[in-house]
Amino acid sequence: MxxxxxxxxxxxxxxxxxxxxxxxxxxxxxxxxxxxxxxxxxxxxxxxxxxxxxxxxGKEDALLYGDEQRMRALLDRFAARPPDEPSWAALRAAFHELAGEIGEPDPSWAAQARLARAHPSVLARQLAHYAAFERTLADLIAGRDGLPPGSTRAVVLAGAFLTALRIGVLTWTEQDPPRSMAEVTDEVLAEMAASFSPAG
Structure with missing residues (x-):
């Protein structure tokens, strides 16, 4: 204790x-x-x-700390979803749960995303962080779905989900007029959902 x-x-x-x-x-x-x-x-x-x-x-790690914390929170929420829930549905539910808790990101968060795209040292560090989270997420998916460690399906599903999040965030930063990040990202997630539905 x-x-x-x-x-x-x-x-x-x-x-x-x-x-x-x-x-x-x-x-x-x-x-x-x-x-x-x-x-x-x-x-x-x-x-x-x-x-x-x-x-x-370094300064890149300090800059990206908020993004890292949000990703850890997302993984925690996914791990806590009901075990009988399909993994893709659990991933989307975890995203919506976290988005509802943190609310709409403020303009400085959007500035971080643009900065990450513009500065090579930040982008390189961010991609390294995402690669580590992707491996962790694939392990969580494999455990949830009863798949062997390193299962192709778990790796692909984890990669697709995190890629959708990245696309959603980048699309959100360029919206004019602006829409909510959750709405924009959910559209991207919906485009990938069919491949990971129970009937897929």
Whole structure:
């Protein structure tokens, strides 16, 4: 059982990570990533350069922390779905559950997506994060569906789902007039749904 002191320490660590992420986001949007240093991010968050290094390997990781947390939350919600629910339906339900909890992303989140597309170092790190999440998701799908580890179906389903999310987010950032991210992304998910329906 976690002690109250341990819980307080974890909350403080999470608050520091969030503060560094938000500082990195704000400075990158205001000045461009190339002009932003780790020292500037640490200063803006009110911590030392050494403290920054305790939490993130570089400014790209700090910038993408929010995206990473959302992906972890999505995987957690998928794992918690009823075991008799088809995996594709469970994935869509997990997405809608998370979207309902976090609400419509604010403009800075859209700016992050555009920044990731525009800056090679951020895009490379983001793709590495997505690859790791894709492997984890494929393992969760295989376990849910009684498939062997590394099953082609589980790998393809995980890849299709995360690709749909990426397409949905990128499409959402370019909508004019704007629509909700959940609505845009669900359209993309619907385009792939037939291949993974129980009758497919």
């Amino acid at each position: 976690e002690t109250p002191a341990g819980g307080l320490r974890e909350r403080k660590k999470e608050a520091t990570r969030t503060a560094l992420h938000e500082a990195a986001m704000r400075l990158a949007v205001e000045h461009g990533l190339d002009a932003v240093t780790v020292e500037a991010i640490a200063d803006a968050a009110g911590v030392s350069r050494r403290t920054f290094s305790n939490y993130f390997d």
